[in-house]
Amino acid sequence: MTDVSRRNLIKGAGLIAGGALPSFAGAIPAPSRPDAPGADDAVVQWGRGADGQRKADLGNGLYRNPIVSGDHADPTILKDGDDYYMTFSSFDSYPGLVIWRSTDLVNWAPVGPALHQNLGTIWAVDLVKHDGRYFIYIPADPKGEGWSIFVIWADDIRGPWSEPIDLKISGCIDPGHVVGEDGRRYLFTNGIRKIRLTKDGLATDGQLEKAYDPWRYPDDWIVENFAPEGPKLLRRNGWFYLVTAIGGTAGPVTGHMVIAARSRSVHGPWEHCPRNPLVRTQSTSEPWWSRGHATLVEGPAGDWWMVYHGYENGMRTLGRQTLLEPIQWTADGWFEALGGDLSQALPKPAGGRVSASAPGLTDDFSDDRFGVQWSFHAPRKGEAQRATYEPGALRVTASGISPADSSPLTCLVGDRRYEAEISLALEGDAEAGLILFYNHKAFVGLGFTPKALKLYEYAEELPWARIEHEKRSMRLRIGNDENVVTYHYSFDDGKSWTRHGTRMEVSGMHHNVFGGFLALRLGIYVAGNGSARLRDFRYRC
Template sequence: MPDTSRRELFKAVAAGAMVAPLSVLAQPAVAGSCASPPLRWGQGPEGQRIADLGDGTYLNPIVAGDHPDPTILKDGDDYYMTFSSFYSYPGLVIWHSTDLVNWAPIGPALHKTLGDIWAVDLCKHDGRYFIYLPANPTGKGWSIFVIWADDIAGPWSEPIDLEIDGCIDPGHIVGEDGKRYLFVNGIRRVRLRDDGLATDGALEPAYSPWRYPDDWVTENFAPEGPKLLRHGEWFYLITAVGGTAGPVTGHMVIAARSRSIHGPWEHCPQNPLVRTQSEAEPWWSRGHATLVEGPAGDWWMVYHAYENGFRTLGRQTLLEPIEWTADGWFRALGGDLSRPLRKPAGGKASAAGFALSDDFSGDRFGTQWAFHNPGPDERKRARYDNGVLRLKASGASPIDSSPLTCVVPDRSYEVEVTMAPGMGAEAGLLLFYNNKAFIGVGFDDTTIKNFQYAEELVWARAPRAAGPVRVRLNNSNNVVTFHYSHDGGRSWQLHPTRMEVSGLHHNVFGGFLSLKIGIYAAGRGEVAISDFRYRALDG
């Protein structure tokens, strides 16, 4: 596809994205954080926070909300990035930037259901794009799959199982011998066939990672997330150790280098290069890094972290400057990440974020909406009908259904949606972590239901008027309030139960997920969904 056509496609897919911040959005400092004065982000679509402050600086995260295990590709003047998608399908949404700070989605690369999808690697070789992805399609064991495309915007191939059993976190590199390799957790290595679509040898040990002192507070050793690049005469291997979650001081970034992809590897004398030192910092469990060259030839590190006080948002994507030192190593320069940093030089303005409000006049599956842990034919449950999304019922409640979910980028926000459950159907608006951790309200033909921490409070059921219902969810710094209206939003009824959700995250429920907006349809028949609106709030 010509570059001009590709850019037009990006503009169309990222409809509603902002090229530059309209203003600056105030946010209060988190209790105990080192942020003073209060943090202030750029304001994008619907008031969503974006990193670009409009004055040549940016404030992390560069991609807000649940975007973990970032893998980034520099392709000429363009940058592409994708993330772990776990149980969300369609999945592996690819994002685009020209300045490393402002990012907007292109669309999903993966449509076939493969179960849980963890840290992937996006690369380009001989003009073709590849995504190497760990998946657990049966729930009984991991393998590495690959999909490929001749254009970043797709279409992408069907997944091919490389049969690298029991492995996750692939990292692609071309060795000095011209051969292609994947490094995986461990840290182990396997040679690939020249076309990258099959292995060409056995899995073997590659590197024994640097070990931190035994008295450091970490989750576990867990060497993972190997990302590699060739810079000058050296190969550099960037690895995560210390555990992905758990204690906030656990996850960290380390490096090693070798003149050959086959080693020997020497540890960086400055390890760890990135690590959260205390709970007072604004970003916790920092790790899983990739190095990338900026538009003007300077260098940067992209990685993920949890936000202090908002683990519910999942692991978000951060950008930190680095510099190469005279001894051939590199060091991180970000310092206090509660403060703005200078943007990469030489980048052109590009779109940032995208509007989450949806009139359901077009298909936004994969870019905005995804089913959680769907069956192979789950997508057939949804059909568009003149501005209405008709969702076929599944399961008896959110506990055994596959709700429609949307990633949340902001600390505080408000959403509204109209739902009309058909005879025998039940619909509801949720904040959904997984089928064992969610809150929300539901509506069937005659009854209002209340779900508090994955359990319906049967005693709290209340009668309701017939017809469509408009529902409002307000999440203000982890305190959630529901309202509902039976007259199209002209008058509102406060739901009597408020809930606090700061504990709905990985360290309590596992799974490495985030708390997402969810819409469920259960029972029999179908539910008509219309006029979904999102608005970020201060605070």
């Protein structure tokens, strides 16, 4: 996008030099672009939703990315009449594949989980509707014997969803569904390959074959690897458009990118877009890193948008967050992205009704919020039975002997600064605690037994930091201020607090260090023998 077109877009939003900017108490300013003119660098703050969580909708006709904060990677979006639905990679969290709904592309609220059966790690699914039925195509490796693609279906987006069906497409991930000019259904996969499906979409009807040789970037560009993946397809005005991610989804911030190709037939030949790459992070000074894995979607008023993911500058611990960027179709039948580096507030899509946004994370445990807020990480068979709702509390039976081998209850966060606290009461010879959890090799936090308060640093307990006591209940608090973590504990249910003497810095707890493409989540673990009663979870920014 040229400097002139970017400036015109900002001017259309009323954000020109000297113009008034919206102000929101407690909001965190975006990183500025040191290489851009001052008139284009006005800092725009986020709105605030429930619990003070940051919110994309600024309430004045503008929005600021992310549209879904926190670890919502590989977005797949479906326009269904006046509604939009979206889901994301859920990785090792179960219940998984939470479906979100919007009517304006900016405000999103969870509907509920579509997947309950443990298929192992879930990456880059595709949500589609065909002949009145909803489908989610799911790459998974449930037995550790190699990836395949599964499918679940439902006649109502809210479910119930079917049990997973293995399509037996070996060694493939990142499915992208399309109906060809012949009326037949196809899945494209990483590679970029394609395979024909049966009419009902629940089995394959042919062989996996090469579909497209993606556009190649110059050899001196700094990327992670070539990695053609995430194919998403759209048919418009007689053309099939194939939008693909290349360059690797993590690694150097300049690696991930969005490219496009088009063809008159789903079988090719495919023509590279002359504007490739359409989206790419150019330097570490930009507010969003590793931008890619895009899908095009038509807005409520007929304008067009691109939804993709990216890491926030300096905050890889939050995972890949969901971004919305305007595009425009050009006279030559291609399209171009208009949002620039997304540091500015942008005009909201026209014509949409404002819909509900994400609920707060504070939880009194009076309602079942599994699959919407809470999920178990890498649960074993029957893990869901560990949790039982009681009046005003959630009882969780112990798993493992410490956070290093338990299946913690986790909660995604999307704020750069926050505090969370909870009351825990032990029964039997249990240990429980409040942690920040990436995976079993990377976590920090406080835990306690009836005899001692424990401190975990980078997946190991620090024995010298133990504090002896004789209590079976405790209230714990974690504060995370842009990856600097502070702990407090209370023996009188929060009436008085003691700050723990150790603080930690956790900016390295992300994929480029520990793998897995995950994020640093709030976690509650219960280990040992017995159970713990969880009460009065509070979250604030």
